[in-house]
Amino acid sequence: DQQVKQNSPSLSVQEGRISILNCDYTNSMFDYFLWYKKYPAEGPTFLISISSIKDKNEDGRFTVFLNKSAKHLSLHIVPSQPGDSAVYFCATQRGSNYKLTFGKGTLLTVNP
Amino acid sequence: DTGVSQNPRHKITKRGQNVTFRCDPISEHNRLYWYRQTLGQGPEFLTYFQNEAQLEKSRLLSDRFSAERPKGSFSTLEIQRTEQGDSAMYLCASSLRGFPYGYTFGSGTRLTVV
Numbered sequence: 001d002q003q004v005k006q007n008s009p010s011l012s013v014q015e016g017r018i019s020i021l022n023c024d025y026t027n028s029m030f031d032y033f034l035w036y037k038k039y040p041a042e043g044p045t046f047l048i049s050i051s052s053i054k055d056k057n058e059d060g061r062f063t064v065f066l067n068k069s070a071k072h073l074s075l076h077i078v079p080s081q082p083g084d085s086a087v088y089f090c091a092t093q094r095g096s097n098y099k100l101t102f103g104k105g106t107l108l109t110v111n112p
Numbered sequence: 113d114t115g116v117s118q119n120p121r122h123k124i125t126k127r128g129q130n131v132t133f134r135c136d137p138i139s140e141h142n143r144l145y146w147y148r149q150t151l152g153q154g155p156e157f158l159t160y161f162q163n164e165a166q167l168e169k170s171r172l173l174s175d176r177f178s179a180e181r182p183k184g185s186f187s188t189l190e191i192q193r194t195e196q197g198d199s200a201m202y203l204c205a206s207s208l209r210g211f212p213y214g215y216t217f218g219s220g221t222r223l224t225v226v
Binding site: 004006021024034036041042043044045046049053061098099101102104105 | 168221
């Protein structure tokens with residue numbers, strides 16, 4: 001049973017446009033939600049996070065939105081750049097347990 | 113300090129052989145994690161150390177797997193009697209503080225069992 005779902009395996013957008021990556025989760029007890037970016041042959045890199053007590057967190061071109069009633073998380077990248085092309089993983093964490101639960105990832109391709 | 117270092121980057125082994133991977137975390141980080149990632153999946157938690165104490169092990173970590181972190185510094189992950197199903201990317205991560213800062217991952221060790 002997958003607790004974190006990223007239903008879109010891939011997404012393609014034009015440079016300068018908005019990229020929206022989505023994530024759904026099943027456990028309402030999660031405390032933190034994170035996004036990681038992964039380039040080929042590298043480990044995942046932390047991008048942005050949000051606490052369950054907030055509904056929005058912004059860092060430069062990246063904004064994460066949390067809809068707790070829908071158990072839905074999204075990452076907005078605007079404007080998208082070719083260097084943003086990577087696999088994006090949604091991850092969740094619960095309580096004082098630092099274990100992360102990851103989705104399967106979405107491959108974002110930003111076309112020049 | 114150049115981040116989390118993992119060695120080797122790639123390992124090809126025959127089924128039934130034992131393999132050992134090493135992870136050197138960021139020096140001031142007291143927490144260390146091992147994850148496994150298979151094709152088309154996200155990373156899956158294997159085990160977690162705080163200093164030298166192994167505080168949690170996933171059910172994914174069968175009896176053939178063992179992890180150590182002597183003196184709370186580097187860590188090793190050993191797989192005995194490897195099986196083809198062990199083929200995966202093994203990722204190590206470390207952290208000093210809790211969320212929302214996230215972990216720092218290494219580049220991983222890709223294991224292929226033939």
